[in-house]
Amino acid sequence: MQSIGIFDSGLGGLTVYKELKRLLPNEKFIYFGDTARVPYGSKSPDTIRKYAFEISYFLAQKKIKLMVVACNTASSVALNELKNAFRFPVIGVVQAAVETASSMEHISKIGVIGTKGTIKSKTYQNLLIEKLMNVSVFSKPCPIFVPIIEEGLIDSIIMKTTMDYYLKSFLNKKLDAIILGCTHYPIIEEQIFNFFNKKVKTINPGKAVAEEVKRILSKNAIENTENAGNIQDEFFLSDKQENFKKIAKNFLGFSISRVNIVKNSII
Amino acid sequence: MQSIGIFDSGLGGLTVYKELKRLLPNEKFIYFGDTARVPYGSKSPDTIRKYAFEISYFLAQKKIKLMVVACNTASSVALNELKNAFRFPVIGVVQAAVETASSMEHISKIGVIGTKGTIKSKTYQNLLIEKLMNVSVFSKPCPIFVPIIEEGLIDSIIMKTTMDYYLKSFLNKKLDAIILGCTHYPIIEEQIFNFFNKKVKTINPGKAVAEEVKRILSKNAIENTENAGNIQDEFFLSDKQENFKKIAKNFLGFSISRVNIVKNSII
Numbered sequence: 459m460q461s462i463g464i465f466d467s468g469l470g471g472l473t474v475y476k477e478l479k480r481l482l483p484n485e486k487f488i489y490f491g492d493t494a495r496v497p498y499g500s501k502s503p504d505t506i507r508k509y510a511f512e513i514s515y516f517l518a519q520k521k522i523k524l525m526v527v528a529c530n531t532a533s534s535v536a537l538n539e540l541k542n543a544f545r546f547p548v549i550g551v552v553q554a555a556v557e558t559a560s561s562m563e564h565i566s567k568i569g570v571i572g573t574k575g576t577i578k579s580k581t582y583q584n585l586l587i588e589k590l591m592n593v594s595v596f597s598k599p600c601p602i603f604v605p606i607i608e609e610g611l612i613d614s615i616i617m618k619t620t621m622d623y624y625l626k627s628f629l630n631k632k633l634d635a636i637i638l639g640c641t642h643y644p645i646i647e648e649q650i651f652n653f654f655n656k657k658v659k660t661i662n663p664g665k666a667v668a669e670e671v672k673r674i675l676s677k678n679a680i681e682n683t684e685n686a687g688n689i690q691d692e693f694f695l696s697d698k699q700e701n702f703k704k705i706a707k708n709f710l711g712f713s714i715s716r717v718n719i720v721k722n723s724i725i
Numbered sequence: 726m727q728s729i730g731i732f733d734s735g736l737g738g739l740t741v742y743k744e745l746k747r748l749l750p751n752e753k754f755i756y757f758g759d760t761a762r763v764p765y766g767s768k769s770p771d772t773i774r775k776y777a778f779e780i781s782y783f784l785a786q787k788k789i790k791l792m793v794v795a796c797n798t799a800s801s802v803a804l805n806e807l808k809n810a811f812r813f814p815v816i817g818v819v820q821a822a823v824e825t826a827s828s829m830e831h832i833s834k835i836g837v838i839g840t841k842g843t844i845k846s847k848t849y850q851n852l853l854i855e856k857l858m859n860v861s862v863f864s865k866p867c868p869i870f871v872p873i874i875e876e877g878l879i880d881s882i883i884m885k886t887t888m889d890y891y892l893k894s895f896l897n898k899k900l901d902a903i904i905l906g907c908t909h910y911p912i913i914e915e916q917i918f919n920f921f922n923k924k925v926k927t928i929n930p931g932k933a934v935a936e937e938v939k940r941i942l943s944k945n946a947i948e949n950t951e952n953a954g955n956i957q958d959e960f961f962l963s964d965k966q967e968n969f970k971k972i973a974k975n976f977l978g979f980s981i982s983r984v985n986i987v988k989n990s991i992i
Contacts, residue, residue: 494772495762502965505761574967602872602883609869616869616890619883698769700841 459682459689461486462671463517463525463546465510468496469699470604470641471528472709474551474664478526479691481668482675484682487691488520490720494696499573499601499640503535506575510536514544516694516720522546523680526667530639531573534581547674552581554670555637555663560589562659565634567594569658571624572639574599582639596631600624600640607642610708612649621646621653628654635659645709693717726949726956728753729938730784730792730813732777735763736966737871737908738795739976741818741931745793746958748935749942751949754958755787757987761963766840766868766907770802773842777803781811783961783987789813790947793934797906798840801848814941819848821937822904822930827856829926832901834861836925838891839906841866849906863898867891867907874909877975879916888913888920895921902926912976960984 462482464475468491475489490513492498498506510532517525524547527533527540533550540548559565568590570582577599586595602620611617628636636658638644644662651660675681698719699705706714729749731742735758742756757780759765765773777799784792791814794800794807800817807815826832835857837849844866853862869887878884895903903925905911911929918927942948965986966972973981 494768496767500763500967501761502967505964578967602869602876605869605872611890614890615886616883619886623878623881623883697772700767700769700845 459486460521460523460680461488461692463487463514463520463522464489464528465513465517465525465532466491466528466641467498467509467532468493469702469705469709472706473641473644474526474528474667475691476710477662477664477668478671481672482681484685485675486682486689488517488522488694489691490517490694491699492696493699497573497604498529498531499575499604501575503575503579506532507536507539510540511543514540514548518544518546524549524671524674526671527551528641528664528667530641530663531575531579534576534579547678549667549670549674551641551663551667552576552639553585554667555639555661556582556585556589557670558661558666559586559635559637562635565590566592567596567631567633569628569631569633569636570595570597570639571600571603571636571643572597573604574601576639582637596628596633598624598627603646604640604642607645608705612646617646617649621649625650625653633658635661637661637663639663690716694720696720726753727788727790727947728755728959730754730781730787730789731756731795732780732784732792732799733758733795733908734765734776734799735760736969736972736976739973740908740911741793741795741934742958743977744929744931744935745938748939749948751952752942753949753956755784755789755961756958757784757961757963758966759963760966764840764871765796765798766842766871768842770842770846773799774803774806777807778810781807781815785811785813791816791938791941793938794818795908795931795934797908797930798842798846801843801846814945816934816937816941818908818930818934819843819906820852821934822906822928823849823852823856824937825928825933826853826902826904829902832857833859834863834898834900836895836898836900836903837862837864837906838867838870838903838910839864840871841868843906849904863895863900865891865895870913871907871909874912875972879913884913884916888916892917892920900925902928904928904930906930957983961987963987
């Protein structure tokens with residue numbers, strides 16, 4: 459049985475894995491988190507492409523049938539190169555989120571939040587304008603959200619003041635939707651939804667990519683239709699991660715029992 | 726003329742370079758910032774030691790006469806191994822800060838703030854207890870400080886609420902001093918000093934290491950006594966850094982004109 463590879467800069471991509479697992483319970487997944495070099499959001503496109511290739515090659519050796527780039531930053535700067543290089547389909551969260559946005563009705567003003575690398579690449583902006591035509595895109599890098607989420611302070615006064623700082627300029631824009639363009643942000647989806655008085659739709663790229671993967675598997679007739687039963691997904695990290703189980707549970711809502719550390723040979 | 730190497734996980738070590746440059750204006754410095762893999766604070770000791778060795782080897786090839794480990798996390802987990810491996814003296818900010826603390830009078834309660842890696846290693850704590858004997862050490866990892874400083878929000882409400890969150894438990898401890906155990910923290914030295922109503926001495930490991938280096942150069946008779954005049958210090962990074970000049974000016978108070986990007990061969 460061939461697996462679906464998931465590649466992320468770290469553990470944030472577990473929010474994407476969660477959506478894939480939910481929508482495609484019969485599939486086996488192999489997750490790779492580049493915890494030795496996380497985060498990608500502040501690194502240069504060249505360096506991110508190099509890391510993305512190394513990890514994709516690692517997953518290719520596992521004979522995956524499809525790869526999900528769960529990291530928004532890597533999807534923003536490396537997706538076309540990865541698609542051109544590898545034989546299996548490569549699906550990025552950014553591209554999937556734009557597909558979802560373009561399928562929604564009455565979207566003329568859209569906000570995008572993410573890392574500096576994601577926002578600076580303008581990939582969301584360019585794809586949204588290409589797909590939705592008459593749309594205004596308002597982008598904002600929000601680099602302090604991730605460490606606050608990782609500290610578990612999502613309902614704190616620190617998060618409230620930081621959210622106000624980053625998002626208040628969106629308030630008078632009358633947004634129709636906002637894309638949560640970083641794997642960590644679905645963790646604060648409710649807080650963001652409430653910040654906009656429940657009047658702005660939130661788009662979770664993890665959910666979008668799960669739907670896109672389902673479509674591609676079906677179209678290529680490579681889905682696994684039998685019950686996967688006891689098949690165990692595999693988790694690889696490039697560095698040991700303190701409190702991995704706790705973090706995984708925070709991102710997933712369920713525990714992961716075993717994780718493999720990959721040292722050096724490829725990375 | 727032989728140089729002094731400075732190694733850091735990124736650009737924060739420029740605050741250490743600033744102190745070295747001020748105290749030792751006749752020396753030439755070679756700075757290496759591992760911007761391709763920054764930050765070290767959340768990575769495992771094994772991985773940090775590997776990175777530290779690669780970069781020290783790069784600096785060794787530049788025939789340096791002494792190396793400063795400007796990164797508190799690397800000093801905490803890799804200093805002894807580096808000292809044992811290389812022929813030139815290796816001086817860490819952590820060890821220098823402890824020397825400074827031990828030379829101060831009336832220090833019986835001391836606070837230490839830093840990254841998760843620095844605090845978890847207990848290196849500050851163990852060295853302080855070893856050197857100062859009757860001392861109580863109170864440690865706290867403060868991982869949100871760095872992104873707030875990097876966002877330039879040092880006088881914001883976000884910084885105020887975050888400082889309150891991290892440091893309020895120190896308020897009833899009647900600290901005599903607090904060690905700013907991360908290269909970014911000297912940028913908020915005044916804010917921390919004010920938080921404690923100017924009643925707690927702040928120890929800047931960058932200043933401490935500059936004094937230690939001066940001592941070692943003199944003791945080994947390897948200082949450069951002639952005016953260095955127009956000698957240009959060299960700056961190497963493992964990844965391009967957006968807004969490098971702006972960040973450098975923020976950390977240093979003066980500009981750096983040229984930076985070299987080191988790709989791949991060693992790193």
